[in-house]
Amino acid sequence: MASQEMIALGSQASVIRDLFAYGQQQAAIVGKENVFDFSIGNPSVPAPACVKESIKHLLDTRESVAVHGYTAAAGDSAVRQGLAEYMNRTYDAGVKADNFYMTCGAAASLTITLKAIVETPDDEIVLIAPFFPEYTVFVHNAGAKEVILPPDTEHFQLSLTALEQAITPHTRAVIVNSPNNPAGTVYSADTYTKLAALLNKKSAEIGHPIYLISDEPYREIVYDGAPILYVPKFYANTIICYSYSKSLSLPGERIGYILVPDCVSDAKTVYTAVCGAGRSMGFVCAPHLFQDVILQCLGQLSDINLYDANRKLLYNGLKDMGYDCVYPSGAFYLFVKSPEPDAKAFSDKAKQLNLLIVPADSFGCPGYVRISYCVDPDMIRRSFAAFKQLIQQYQ
Helix, strand or coil: CCCHHHHHHHHCCCHHHHHHHHHHHHHHHHCHHHCEECCCCCCCCCCCHHHHHHHHHHHHHCCHHHHHCCCCCCCCHHHHHHHHHHHHHHHCCCCCHHHEEEECHHHHHHHHHHHHHCCCCCCEEEEECCCCCHHHHHHHHCCCEEEEECCCCCCCCCCHHHHHHHCCCCEEEEEECCCCCCCCCCCCHHHHHHHHHHHHHHHHHHCCCCEEEEECCCCCCECCCCCCCCHHHCCCCEEEEEECCCCCCCHHHCCEEEECCCCCCCHHHHHHHHHHHHHHCCCCCCCHHHHHHHHHCCCCCCCHHHHHHHHHHHHHHHHHHCCEEECCCECCEEEEECCCCCHHHHHHHHHCCCEECEECHHHCCCCEEEEECCCCHHHHHHHHHHHHHHHHCCC
């Protein structure tokens, strides 16, 4: 026998992964150049040179156990100290090595954090649509319930009125994701200031802190001169979940961290719970080599100018064809309104043209599709004929 819940999860692959797999199959049939795969957020920009250089240096100069052996469960102390110094230098964060827990990317960071703060089956986690679909899986895994805030389809920003109505005595946390996957929107300092005021007020009313879990795999990927914000400066009870998958183009290496700053209420207890949650799920000793690599690459970034060029190319091209697009200020996704109410049907019509775009129903935002533009710019240009053929079916 096996868990029916896990069988159901294992039987139902994400729509993103399904489209990605379909694209690989089609490429073998019709040729890769004839498949326009915008399904998955797989960085196309190479990792900065420091990644290759540091890997080579580490392999050439250190003994095997110092490269491939275990670190402490929470991560190598020198790496965590380096992270603290970088965050203090960059954001005046006021953090220490012992505020960091190294993880296998943002997914591990989120699942550990949720497991650490959820206490009862009645606990609620607020998700702000549109959101990364796996959030619901992570919340259920922690034994909590998701409360979904409907999307603001006018601005794709945070509706504080709707959030206030969604918070109950059972609310344990709110997850924010800015820059946002899938909409590409970025929260401003004013938004965080107002959000902090609301969460402080509601925390006082219900008698316990409401945590803000800031999911930040796209932290540095912002455009138009937008500032990169350190969220705990606005709201003390913020736990940061970070990944180097996008900033250093290392999605397959699975390296990131959880940051529990001292300003979090009862921070030491929360951090201890993070350590316990990591232990309970086997998320200890994140990949040793890549802990050391990120220490050597602190402050480095893949060339996001290439994403910015793709953003402008795709956004302007689709707008000119008549598509209704959400202007992306960050990340590397374009969110587009489906010309028909059923975005899955629209995505299926695109699929017939080997144009792979993701219906956003599972992102909590029916009627929209996500187009990932972390791709070869030549593919974007070649895809325009298919995009034009697709929209003409509705004009």
